Amino acid sequence: MAQMKINGQSVAFEPGQSVLQAAQANGIKIPTLCYLAEATPTGVCRMCVVEVVGADRLLPSCDTPAGEGMEVITDSPRVTEARKAILEMLLASGEHNCLLCEANGECKLQALAYEYGLEAPATLPAKAEFPLDDDYPVITRDFSKCILCGRCVQACNEVQVNLAIPAPWGPRQDQEPDKGWFPLVDYENCTHCGQCVQACPVGALTEKKAKGKGRSWETKKVRTTCPYCGVGCQLWLHVKDNQIIKVTAVEDAQPNRGRLCVKGRFGYDFIHSPERLTTPLIKENGEFREASWDEALDLVAERFMEIKKEHGPDSIAGVSCARSTNEDSYNMQKLFRAVIGTNNIDHCART
Amino acid sequence: MTNSFADFDKAKMFFIIGSNMTEAHPVAATFVKNAVNNGAKMILVDPRRTALAEFATMHLPLKVGSDIALLNGLMHVLIKEDLYDKEYVKSCTVGFEELKAAVENYPPERAEEISGIPAETIVEVARLMAANKPAMLMYTLGITEHTCGVNNVMSCANFQMLLGNVGFECGGVNPLRGQNNVQGACDMGALPNVYPGYQKVTDPDAKAKFEKAWGVELDDKLGMMMPAMFDGLGDGKVKGMYIFGENVANTEPDITHVEHCMEHAEFIVCNDIFHTETTRFADVVLPATAWSEDDGTFTNSERRVNRVRKAVEAPGDAKPNWWIFKEIAKRMGQEWESNSGQEIWDNEVSMLAPSMTGIKFSRIEGDGLQWPVPDLDHLGTPFLHKDGCFTCGLGNFKPAEWTPPAEVPDEEYPLVLSTGRRLYHYHTRTQTGRSGGLNELLGEETADISLADAKKLGIANGERVRLSSRRGSIELTAKVTPEVQEGMVWMAFHFREACANWLTNGVYDPVSQTAEYKACAVKLEKL
Ligand code: SF4
Ligand code: SF4
Ligand code: SF4
Ligand code: FES
Numbered sequence: 001m002a003q004m005k006i007n008g009q010s011v012a013f014e015p016g017q018s019v020l021q022a023a024q025a026n027g028i029k030i031p032t033l034c035y036l037a038e039a040t041p042t043g044v045c046r047m048c049v050v051e052v053v054g055a056d057r058l059l060p061s062c063d064t065p066a067g068e069g070m071e072v073i074t075d076s077p078r079v080t081e082a083r084k085a086i087l088e089m090l091l092a093s094g095e096h097n098c099l100l101c102e103a104n105g106e107c108k109l110q111a112l113a114y115e116y117g118l119e120a121p122a123t124l125p126a127k128a129e130f131p132l133d134d135d136y137p138v139i140t141r142d143f144s145k146c147i148l149c150g151r152c153v154q155a156c157n158e159v160q161v162n163l164a165i166p167a168p169w170g171p172r173q174d175q176e177p178d179k180g181w182f183p184l185v186d187y188e189n190c191t192h193c194g195q196c197v198q199a200c201p202v203g204a205l206t207e208k209k210a211k212g213k214g215r216s217w218e219t220k221k222v223r224t225t226c227p228y229c230g231v232g233c234q235l236w237l238h239v240k241d242n243q244i245i246k247v248t249a250v251e252d253a254q255p256n257r258g259r260l261c262v263k264g265r266f267g268y269d270f271i272h273s274p275e276r277l278t279t280p281l282i283k284e285n286g287e288f289r290e291a292s293w294d295e296a297l298d299l300v301a302e303r304f305m306e307i308k309k310e311h312g313p314d315s316i317a318g319v320s321c322a323r324s325t326n327e328d329s330y331n332m333q334k335l336f337r338a339v340i341g342t343n344n345i346d347h348c349a350r351t
Numbered sequence: 352m353t354n355s356f357a358d359f360d361k362a363k364m365f366f367i368i369g370s371n372m373t374e375a376h377p378v379a380a381t382f383v384k385n386a387v388n389n390g391a392k393m394i395l396v397d398p399r400r401t402a403l404a405e406f407a408t409m410h411l412p413l414k415v416g417s418d419i420a421l422l423n424g425l426m427h428v429l430i431k432e433d434l435y436d437k438e439y440v441k442s443c444t445v446g447f448e449e450l451k452a453a454v455e456n457y458p459p460e461r462a463e464e465i466s467g468i469p470a471e472t473i474v475e476v477a478r479l480m481a482a483n484k485p486a487m488l489m490y491t492l493g494i495t496e497h498t499c500g501v502n503n504v505m506s507c508a509n510f511q512m513l514l515g516n517v518g519f520e521c522g523g524v525n526p527l528r529g530q531n532n533v534q535g536a537c538d539m540g541a542l543p544n545v546y547p548g549y550q551k552v553t554d555p556d557a558k559a560k561f562e563k564a565w566g567v568e569l570d571d572k573l574g575m576m577m578p579a580m581f582d583g584l585g586d587g588k589v590k591g592m593y594i595f596g597e598n599v600a601n602t603e604p605d606i607t608h609v610e611h612c613m614e615h616a617e618f619i620v621c622n623d624i625f626h627t628e629t630t631r632f633a634d635v636v637l638p639a640t641a642w643s644e645d646d647g648t649f650t651n652s653e654r655r656v657n658r659v660r661k662a663v664e665a666p667g668d669a670k671p672n673w674w675i676f677k678e679i680a681k682r683m684g685q686e687w688e689s690n691s692g693q694e695i696w697d698n699e700v701s702m703l704a705p706s707m708t709g710i711k712f713s714r715i716e717g718d719g720l721q722w723p724v725p726d727l728d729h730l731g732t733p734f735l736h737k738d739g740c741f742t743c744g745l746g747n748f749k750p751a752e753w754t755p756p757a758e759v760p761d762e763e764y765p766l767v768l769s770t771g772r773r774l775y776h777y778h779t780r781t782q783t784g785r786s787g788g789l790n791e792l793l794g795e796e797t798a799d800i801s802l803a804d805a806k807k808l809g810i811a812n813g814e815r816v817r818l819s820s821r822r823g824s825i826e827l828t829a830k831v832t833p834e835v836q837e838g839m840v841w842m843a844f845h846f847r848e849a850c851a852n853w854l855t856n857g858v859y860d861p862v863s864q865t866a867e868y869k870a871c872a873v874k875l876e877k878l
Contacts, residue, residue: 227643227782230652232657242663255357266788271642276625291635297637298682302682319593323642328671329536338685
């Protein structure tokens with residue numbers, strides 16, 4: 001392992017690591033905005049700048065390779081001043097009114113402004129000057145809060161590889177040149193996976209269904225596994241008042257490493273549907289009527305025992321569920337084998 | 352899967368057959384695309400030009416149901432040109448001579464005749480595969496949902512063993528499991544031939560073990576598979592049925608037949624979270640807790656046992672499924688001790704299934720463990736058959752002959768219907784149809800047809816059509832798309848009215864009893 005110095009302390013790093021990665025691996029914090037661990041660094045925000053002994057300019061640590069014998073200072077007054085200047089510029093560049101922002105409490109810009117002791121700018125540009133894309137059902141894109149970091153572009157093009165956000169370099173043709181570039185979406189390619197939302201460090205990209213449902217500090221985060229396909233992505237359920245209000249991916253978890261698709265991220269609220277079955281039902285004269293658990297379970301047990309007695313255990317068959325838990329499946333096959341006395345148990349394993 | 356998702360973005364070569372990964376396993380597909388962006392090569396075999404084709408080195412749009420002919424053709428070239436892994440074949444496999452004799456009859460020209468893939472392409476692909484090792488082979492239901500499904504799977508395995516690609520990181524034979532816990536339901540023995548952990552019901556030792564654990568006498572006869580169960584309802588052999596969670600009235604082939612069978616049942620119980628087309632046939636419907644209302648585990652395609660956690664309270668009187676089964680057992684005279692997901696797993700499953708001995712809830716708080724996990728210190732098994740040492744001895748080549756689908760196009764029904772899933776919905780939409788936004792993203796089913804057939808039949812994109820097979824007829828909107836090849840119609844089974852299963856053919860692989868969802872004959876008319 002190679003050696004370098006960060007803030008006077010000797011640290012080891014793997015060749016190929018950036019200064020930022022070397023610092024992070026050694027527990028040294030450097031603030032970042034545009035850096036997205038799973039993608040190539042772009043170095044656009046310059047929040048992560050550090051002093052490198054021998055270089056006269058400050059260098060973005062995310063985009064500067066660590067080198068043998070390199071000496072780096074991550075928190076000198078010069079570095080702090082540079083970061084403050086960037087933050088001031090970003091705060092003034094958009095409609096950063098935290099009061100109503102969905103990202104309040106989770107916003108990186110807000111957190112850094114607080115950490116660096118910045119004051120709110122006296123005036124903010126009006127929201128109306130920025131594009132707003134609220135036309136599709138699961139994501140709101142409010143570019144009045146966009147800090148042009150490009151993480152959404154990286155997330156879409158490099159992580160998910162959906163190629164739905166044209167690259168950020170230079171102004172877009174359909175924008176006034178002086179308004180600069182905004183990461184507008186090409187809906188021909190967009191799969192509504194929300195990876196861009198997960199990557200957005202501020203409140204520009206947000207989950208529409210979560211709007212107004214709860215602040216991050218009011219929610220409990222519960223880790224679970226996606227209920228749809230066989231990849232088994234790891235999710236955080238954001239829960240408030242007995243309701244899942246939002247789902248995000250667990251970063252650094254196997255197998256999905258922070259990624260989700262549209263179903264995993266947005267297909268959660270069926271459990272809160274008013275159409276849920278809430279009480280046992282027994283059919284009488286062709287109509288279902290409500291019943292108590294005791295009545296319903298007694299009836300099932302009784303009918304199965306009758307059928308078993310009259311026609312033998314093999315006249316009963318069970319179709320188990322490939323969507324429910326292992327423990328449910330286990331108990332169902334046990335009911336068939338150990339209680340009913342048949343191996344007539346199957347499920348749609350083949351489909 | 353023999354291997355892990357973690358291999359996907361590191362792999363250098365892919366052979367993807369019968370898998371529309373960007374829609375059916377979207378996150379898995381992202382890792383494949385990452386690998387391609389890093390220089391990996393990909394052979395994509397699919398009758399449709401699916402989204403992954405953009406990333407493929409070569410896309411082979413074979414004819415529906417010709418997989419074995421193509422794979423045999425590829426193996427023919429590997430053997431003829433002496434490109435196969437002789438060392439591996441010699442030390443890790445048996446049955447090579449039989450394989451050689453079988454694929455002898457599939458020169459590329461014959462493979463071309465059957466599959467529609469040009470002979471020179473077949474030669475080129477075989478050479479590319481031999482030159483890029485190891486390669487990961489992935490398949491999904493495009494391989495299994497045929498009357499020759501088992502032979503398709505064997506052929507995939509033969510191909511990978513011949514190339515010496517099984518038993519290595521970034522290699523292997525990798526079926527992506529369709530549903531979140533289809534792997535787990537199999538592991539738990541929700542199958543007519545095995546107890547939990549794939550211990551055979553016909554094996555006296557396994558029987559004795561479970562008799563002791565459960566304190567009862569058990570039956571050593573194989574049980575019925577699903578198609579036999581439904582036919583049994585129809586002909587009176589089966590009187591009572593328990594349907595847990597599945598919406599069989601929409602998911603089984605030939606809906607008319609399935610519903611006819613269920614009408615004949617004496618007694619049907621359903622556990623579900625919603626009324627479905629299936630619960631209409633029930634005598635008793637029991638309201639169950641849903642995902643995130645109870646604690647337990649799912650097992651994903653890479654054999655990873657992951658926790659699912661309770662996050663909210665279930666509505667009304669809904670109860671966990673395991674509780675419902677336990678209560679019925681009690682009323683039929685058996686007291687079961689375990690009283691939570693954790694107790695069932697820790698005290699029963701992991702004690703009874705040797706491959707899961709080392710998995711306890713306390714060990715899978717974060718990332719789950721990939722079985723086999725033989726003991727409490729074992730860290731799990733990211734890939735099976737290490738260095739080609741097969742768990743059951745040597746890898747066995749099981750050569751297969753190509754057979755056509757049970758129903759092929761004719762004058763009356765001139766097109767092939769193939770079916771599958773679309774990105775925005777899952778199965779019969781009991782869940783996705785009730786999740787905000789997803790219906791807006793995809794609100795109806797379409798019959799996807801080729802430009803050539805659209806022109807021939809005078810159908811424009813978006814026009815209403817009638818699609819019929821010998822079993823049924825539906826009306827829906829046509830989508831004219833370059834994804835689909837001439838002579839083929841493609842659709843999904845998410846929407847009841849325009850569900851592909853009104854049309855699909857209830858014929859099955861003789862061994863696995865998987866239905867031929869991927870091929871039946873249909874006719875298309877403009878309305
Ligand atoms: S939702 Fe997904 S596909 Fe659409 S722009 Fe965002 S990352 Fe790209
Ligand atoms: S939308 Fe968000 S992620 Fe994208 S550039 Fe703007 S601030 Fe960055
Ligand atoms: S998030 Fe998407 S890819 Fe991941 S398990 Fe769920 S359905 Fe599959
Ligand atoms: S985080 Fe390094 S330049 Fe933005």
